[in-house]
Amino acid sequence: MRVLLVEDDADLSRQLKTALGDAGYAVDHAADGEEAHFLGDTEPYDVIVLDLGLPKIDGVSVLERWRREGKATPVLILTARGAWSDKVSGFDAGADDYLTKPFHTEELLARLRALLRRSAGIASATLSCGGLRLDPRAARASVNGEPLRLTSLEYRLLHYLMMHQGRVISRTELVEHLYDQDFDRDSNTIEVFVGRLRKKIGSDRIETVRGLGYRLTPLAGESDAA
Amino acid sequence: MRVLLVEDDADLSRQLKTALGDAGYAVDHAADGEEAHFLGDTEPYDVIVLDLGLPKIDGVSVLERWRREGKATPVLILTARGAWSDKVSGFDAGADDYLTKPFHTEELLARLRALLRRSAGIASATLSCGGLRLDPRAARASVNGEPLRLTSLEYRLLHYLMMHQGRVISRTELVEHLYDQDFDRDSNTIEVFVGRLRKKIGSDRIETVRGLGYRLTPLAGESDAA
DNA sequence: CCCCGGCCTGAGCCGCATCTGAACACGGCA
DNA sequence: TGCCGTGTTCAGATGCGGCTCAGGCCGGGG
Numbered sequence: 184m185r186v187l188l189v190e191d192d193a194d195l196s197r198q199l200k201t202a203l204g205d206a207g208y209a210v211d212h213a214a215d216g217e218e219a220h221f222l223g224d225t226e227p228y229d230v231i232v233l234d235l236g237l238p239k240i241d242g243v244s245v246l247e248r249w250r251r252e253g254k255a256t257p258v259l260i261l262t263a264r265g266a267w268s269d270k271v272s273g274f275d276a277g278a279d280d281y282l283t284k285p286f287h288t289e290e291l292l293a294r295l296r297a298l299l300r301r302s303a304g305i306a307s308a309t310l311s312c313g314g315l316r317l318d319p320r321a322a323r324a325s326v327n328g329e330p331l332r333l334t335s336l337e338y339r340l341l342h343y344l345m346m347h348q349g350r351v352i353s354r355t356e357l358v359e360h361l362y363d364q365d366f367d368r369d370s371n372t373i374e375v376f377v378g379r380l381r382k383k384i385g386s387d388r389i390e391t392v393r394g395l396g397y398r399l400t401p402l403a404g405e406s407d408a409a
Numbered sequence: 410m411r412v413l414l415v416e417d418d419a420d421l422s423r424q425l426k427t428a429l430g431d432a433g434y435a436v437d438h439a440a441d442g443e444e445a446h447f448l449g450d451t452e453p454y455d456v457i458v459l460d461l462g463l464p465k466i467d468g469v470s471v472l473e474r475w476r477r478e479g480k481a482t483p484v485l486i487l488t489a490r491g492a493w494s495d496k497v498s499g500f501d502a503g504a505d506d507y508l509t510k511p512f513h514t515e516e517l518l519a520r521l522r523a524l525l526r527r528s529a530g531i532a533s534a535t536l537s538c539g540g541l542r543l544d545p546r547a548a549r550a551s552v553n554g555e556p557l558r559l560t561s562l563e564y565r566l567l568h569y570l571m572m573h574q575g576r577v578i579s580r581t582e583l584v585e586h587l588y589d590q591d592f593d594r595d596s597n598t599i600e601v602f603v604g605r606l607r608k609k610i611g612s613d614r615i616e617t618v619r620g621l622g623y624r625l626t627p628l629a630g631e632s633d634a635a
Numbered sequence: 636c637c638c639c640g641g642c643c644t645g646a647g648c649c650g651c652a653t654c655t656g657a658a659c660a661c662g663g664c665a
Numbered sequence: 666t667g668c669c670g671t672g673t674t675c676a677g678a679t680g681c682g683g684c685t686c687a688g689g690c691c692g693g694g695g
Contacts, residue, residue: 227513252509334671351548353431356515371653372673378654393652393681394431394561395548560682597642598684604643619641619692 184299184343185209185360187226189219189242190234190261199232202288207322207339208295209363216240223249223256227359230298232291233278234261235269243269243276250277257298259291296320303346310345312401315384317345326384336361337380340373344389344399353396410525410569411435411586413452415445415468416460416487425458428514433548433565434521435589442466449475449482453585456524458517459504460487461495469495469502476503483524485517522546529572536571538627541610543571552610562587563606566599570615570625579622 186208190196196212203210211226213219215238223231223245235242246258257279262269270281279301280294296319300308309318314327324331324341333341339361344352354373358366361373377397381389390398412434416422422438429436437452439445441464449457449471461468472484483505488495499507505527506520522545526534535544540553550557550567559567565587570578580599584592587599603623607615616624 225511227515336672349547367673370673371675374653375655375673391653392548562683593684596684597686600642601644601684617642 184229184339184346185211185227185363186295187211187213187219187222187228187231189213189216189232189237189245191215191237192234199288199291202292206292207335207342209339209361211363214238216242216245220245220248222364223254224252226364227356228256229360230295230302231256231258232261232295233258235273236263243272246273246276246278255302257302259294259298261286293320299346305346310342310348312345312348312399313388315341315345315388317342331383333380333383336376337383340376340380341384344397348399348401351392351395351398356396410455410565410572411437411453411589412521413437413439413445413448413454413457415439415442415458415463415471417441417463418460425514425517428518429458432518433561433568435587437589440464442468442471446471446474449480450478452590453582454482455586456521456528457482457484458487458521459484461499462489469498472499472502472504481528483528485520485524487512519546525572531572536568538571538574538625539614541567541571541614543568557609559606559609562598562602563609566602566606567610570623574625574627577618577621577624582622 184207186203188196188199188203188210190199190212191214193214196214200210200212211222211228213222217239219233219237219242220240233242233246237245242260246260249256249258258277259280259282260270260273260278262273262281262283270283273281279298282291282294296308300306300319308320309316311317315324316326317324319342322338324333324338340357343357343360355368357373358368377389377391388399390400392398410433412429414422414425414429414436416425416438417440419440422440426436426438437448437454439448443465445459445463445468446466459468459472463471468486472486475482475484484503485506485508486495486499486504488499488507488509505524508517508520522534526545534546535542537543541550542552543550545568548564550559550564566583569583569586581594583599584594603615603617614625616626618624
């Protein structure tokens with residue numbers, strides 16, 4: 184999962200960036216409204232954390248512009264305590280959730296999980312697919328009850344696949360959602376990690392669709408008699 | 410499906426060309442208005458992606474000329490951000506959809522799918538014919554609920570046939586819409602792939618009309634006893 | 636009835652996407 | 666500093682999918 188963090192306070196953004204990173208997100212950071220707007224238009228984020236008090240362009244304006252352009256990415260806004268009007272105008276502009284400073288990073292993480300879940304149209308807090316289960320809260324996964332020992336990237340990969348199970352996911356899309364801006368787009372790490380993941384969860388679960396990408400099939404029996 | 414990509418920026422066109430190619434389109438590329446006009450007149454495209462800022466002849470002019478000549482191919486225009494006047498004149502000139510740069514290739518693909526669907530006069534997002542179903546979004550097809558395992562070309566072939574079900578399609582037409590410019594027109598790959606497709610979806614579904622071509626019949630239980 | 640094309644099909648070649656094992660790089664930790 | 670766990674790179678192996686070819690089939694016209 185990839186998140187855009189829009190926050191001008193240097194300390195806070197550094198802290199949040201590492202917290203989000205530790206939680207398994209690929210994080211890009213924008214320090215002002217202009218940069219935020221540009222990045223949001225350019226890169227495909229899964230969720231956006233938007234502080235409202237920003238230099239150059241105000242957070243609400245940025246959000247409004249995104250929504251006017253048809254951008255649907257879930258946005259969580261950060262407001263200073265008691266800035267009620269901000270909160271209201273934020274929601275009016277199309278925010279999906281808000282959080283007043285100061286807050287515990289745990290709460291931010293929880294809300295982001297909820298947002299991602301909602302935007303994917305998933306009801307339950309844990310993902311499952313065949314005998315696979317994944318709990319974003321505990322960052323833990325299992326096959327048939329057997330807990331899996333996954334590295335960070337393996338986990339992120341599985342997470343993304345499970346969030347979009349049944350759909351073909353291109354290598355490009357995976358790179359775009361698992362890594363942040365500066366990453367060598369033509370490298371074969373994805374293939375390597377798909378391989379490693381397969382070794383751990385069973386190779387028949389991730390189907391490769393030649394020329395298009397990979398697909399995690401929700402149905403247990405693979406059944407390709409055709 | 411075959412698409413004409415008109416774009417002068419070398420980087421962007423290269424990127425789009427591969428993206429479209431990966432998505433299963435046969436892609437021809439024109440770098441300026443003159444070439445675009447020529448190709449558009451010469452080859453039978455299913456859809457055209459047209460950038461407006463072009464050398465030689467402006468995109469709007471090209472589009473206007475096509476429309477004046479009675480060309481009905483759906484056209485999606487690309488405009489720079491905020492070029493409102495461009496957008497308006499583009500629509501006036503007969504564009505069917507527009508997209509402002511920068512954009513996500515995913516969105517372009519989605520809009521193209523919608524255009525193709527519309528231009529074929531099909532309401533639903535998925536095609537069906539007898540027990541056959543095909544979902545362009547997921548790039549998946551099935552017979553009687555049974556998912557099909559199709560290769561890229563088999564899929565494209567089936568897609569084209571389903572888009573034009575009930576009509577006789579000549580081998581020439583198939584070649585023109587499944588391949589790009591430089592392809593050996595007298596080869597029997599089409600026959601080979603029709604054969605393979607029949608093997609997977611049931612041989613009675615694709616009827617061959619001797620001397621003319623093939624026809625995918627919309628009626629389900631016709632003539633398997635005959 | 637025979638011949639002439641058009642159509643079908645099995646086999647096989649070849650290029651390329653994907654896979655894989657192993658080495659390398661990097662950072663944390665003892 | 667040296668070990669370990671992770672992520673990345675690289676090169677070679679592998680197998681799929683697209684294409685060609687050659688021979689057989691079949692329908693229609695003479």
